[in-house]
Amino acid sequence: MLHEIPLYTISVEVNERTYTEKVPAQMTLLQFLRERLCLTGAKEGCGVGECGACTVLLNGKAVDACLVLAVEADQASVRTVEGEARDGELTLLQRAFIEHGAVQCGFCTSGMLLSAQSLLEKNPHPDQEEIVEAISGNLCRCTGYVQILEAIEAVALGREEGG
Amino acid sequence: MIRPFKYSKPRFLREALEALEKENTRALAGGSDLLVEMREGKSQPEHIVDVKAIPELSCFSIGKDGITIGGQLSLNELADSKELGQTCPILGDAVRTVATPQVRNRATLVGNLCTASPAADMAPPLFVLNAAVVVASKAGEQRIPIQRFFQGPKKNCLTPGQLVLRVEIPPCSSGRGVFMKKSRVQGHDLATINVAGWANPQDGSLRICIGACGPTPVLLTGSDELYQRAVSRDELLDGLAMLAQDQIAPIDDLRASAAYRRHLVTVFLGRMVRILFPEEGGTSRAS
Numbered sequence: 001m002l003h004e005i006p007l008y009t010i011s012v013e014v015n016e017r018t019y020t021e022k023v024p025a026q027m028t029l030l031q032f033l034r035e036r037l038c039l040t041g042a043k044e045g046c047g048v049g050e051c052g053a054c055t056v057l058l059n060g061k062a063v064d065a066c067l068v069l070a071v072e073a074d075q076a077s078v079r080t081v082e083g084e085a086r087d088g089e090l091t092l093l094q095r096a097f098i099e100h101g102a103v104q105c106g107f108c109t110s111g112m113l114l115s116a117q118s119l120l121e122k123n124p125h126p127d128q129e130e131i132v133e134a135i136s137g138n139l140c141r142c143t144g145y146v147q148i149l150e151a152i153e154a155v156a157l158g159r160e161e162g163g
Numbered sequence: 164m165i166r167p168f169k170y171s172k173p174r175f176l177r178e179a180l181e182a183l184e185k186e187n188t189r190a191l192a193g194g195s196d197l198l199v200e201m202r203e204g205k206s207q208p209e210h211i212v213d214v215k216a217i218p219e220l221s222c223f224s225i226g227k228d229g230i231t232i233g234g235q236l237s238l239n240e241l242a243d244s245k246e247l248g249q250t251c252p253i254l255g256d257a258v259r260t261v262a263t264p265q266v267r268n269r270a271t272l273v274g275n276l277c278t279a280s281p282a283a284d285m286a287p288p289l290f291v292l293n294a295a296v297v298v299a300s301k302a303g304e305q306r307i308p309i310q311r312f313f314q315g316p317k318k319n320c321l322t323p324g325q326l327v328l329r330v331e332i333p334p335c336s337s338g339r340g341v342f343m344k345k346s347r348v349q350g351h352d353l354a355t356i357n358v359a360g361w362a363n364p365q366d367g368s369l370r371i372c373i374g375a376c377g378p379t380p381v382l383l384t385g386s387d388e389l390y391q392r393a394v395s396r397d398e399l400l401d402g403l404a405m406l407a408q409d410q411i412a413p414i415d416d417l418r419a420s421a422a423y424r425r426h427l428v429t430v431f432l433g434r435m436v437r438i439l440f441p442e443e444g445g446t447s448r449a450s
Contacts, residue, residue: 005167025170025211028198048199049266050351061239061268067198068269069191071170072213115264136350137263 010074014039015083023070030054030065032073033080041081041110045139052138055111056080062118064137081110084117092155093117100151104142111138116152126156165201172213176326180301182212184324190214192235193270195262196278219299219328220273225250230332238267238275238285251332253288253340253359260284260344263351273327276312279319280353282375286313287359288342290372290382294332300325313379338363341438343431347418355419356427360435367391369439371403371432376411376424383410400436404429 007022014037021036033039033056045053047066054065057079084091093116096102103109112135119126119134126134131152140148173179182188189208191197192215200206214220220234225246232241238258241247248255261267261275261284275285276296286309294309301324309330314320321327340361346352357374369390374380383406393399413424 006169008170024167026165026167026201028165047202049195049262052263052265055265058268062265063268064263064265067195067266069170069194069198071172072191072194072215134264137265 008071008074010071012070012073012075013077015078015080025069025071027070028066029056029058029068029070029073029078032070033065033078039080039082043107043110045107050139051108052111052115052135053108055114055138057114057118060118060121062115062137079114081113084113091117093120093152096151096154097148100147100154102143102147102151108138108140108142112140112148116148116155120152120155124156125158128153131156165198166204166207168208169210170213171210172216174216174218176217176219176299176328177301179212179214179217180299180324180326182210183326184301185210186323188212188323190277190326192220192274193237193266195266195270196274214326222329227334229334230254231329232272232332233329234271234273234327236271236273238262238270238272239264241272242267251292251335251340253292253342253361254285254332256342257284257288257344257357257359260342260346260354260357266351272330276309276330277319277321277327279313279315279317279379281316281377281379282354282357283380284344284354284357284374286380287357287372287374288340289330289332290380291340291359291361291370292332292335293370294330296330297328298325299328304328306331310379310382315378335361337365338368339439341435343435345427345431353418356413356424356431358428358431358435360439362390362439371407371435373407373411373428375418376413376428378412381407381411383407396436396440396442399440400433403432403436407432 005024009022011020042056042065043053045051049064049067055062056065059076115135115138187208188210191211191213215235222231222233223236224231242258275283289309296307296312298305312320338361342359344357345355354375359372361370369386371383371386372380385406389402407428413421415421
């Protein structure tokens with residue numbers, strides 16, 4: 001056992017703002033976001049990388065924040081659902097989720113949005129199979145996925161206003 | 164909760180190897196297995212050595228001499244490589260079945276091997292491709308055939324002070340491979356069984372590896388002889404099924420019973436042989 005818990009200084013850009021904090025090595029990125037920065041959009045569902053409720057973008061890639069140590073995110077850039085809307089204006093994807101009834105209890109929504117967003121940024125016009133694959137790491141127990149797929153598809157097909 | 168530990172992220176291999184010699188020290192790459200083990204208390208290291216800044220682990224090359232995949236390469240970096248998909252499709256096929264996109268953005272091929280699960284999805288293709296694991300220690304580098312790397316359920320052959328640098332795969336242009344996986348659900352799940360096959364008509368070799376049916380992935384012995392002797396596809400299939408049933412040792416667990424796994428193995432071998440040798444009747448090596 002360690003007698004003293006060592007702390008490590010990390011500097012992380014979260015939603016385009018840089019935070020410099022001292023963290024213990026065992027703190028996950030999810031704990032850092034939720035408990036230090038009070039960004040509670042990313043949720044802890046399973047804590048072992050099965051459910052995707054904690055999905056954030058780390059250097060542009062969707063990852064489970066429960067399986068990343070905060071110290072590993074030193075010098076990295078992180079995007080959470082809180083950073084998606086700009087000046088009170090929801091993103092196309094967020095609007096599509098609302099319009100298609102893709103949100104019920106909302107626990108999976110932030111992760112779903114970020115998985116879908118990372119897909120659309122890499123591949124603006126994915127087919128249905130690619131959409132299903134992109135959100136295959138995000139479990140939803142309410143919607144049955146259909147409305148979520150429809151919302152993402154609407155953005156992919158440019159059916160959403162401004163898309 | 165994860166127990167407190169010390170963290171370091173060396174930029175030089177030598178530094179990492181020295182750190183890894185100490186007791187109760189673990190290497191961290193993607194973390195998708197290690198952090199789960201730590202969270203569940205199955206592993207309680209005092210020191211974690213993050214190996215993601217070590218240049219020796221970042222190599223990735225595909226050439227005439229074969230394929231080299233460094234220890235830091237994430238599974239999605241492999242899945243996204245068109246060149247890898249063209250040169251060695253069974254690797255890409257296997258990669259895309261591992262876990263979820265989020266996990267594949269972190270998890271590494273080498274980490275999948277180091278966990279040494281009997282159900283590791285990347286193991287069967289690497290077994291049939293005759294891959295080797297290159298391991299470094301302060302004494303130097305060592306090339307270990309992948310079969311020897313797997314020692315038992317979740318047991319690899321590494322000793323303290325050793326670190327896997329890369330996986331090396333010999334040239335695989337003159338052959339044809341198949342990877343198949345059965346899981347309980349279509350989405351993210353561990354393998355109930357997974358199988359890979361590789362046939363090379365030029366040298367008359369047929370390698371078949373079956374995962375999740377024994378303490379380590381099982382590379383069938385005797386498949387080459389069968390391939391060379393069999394006069395028809397059906398004869399080859401019957402022979403392979405007998406070999407497999409003799410050499411696997413599946414257990415009952417939460418994913419399937421041993422009996423169901425045995426049944427699946429024969430079904431999958433049938434499908435695999437039909438893909439590897441599409442012509443009815445023939446396993447012709449001239450084709």
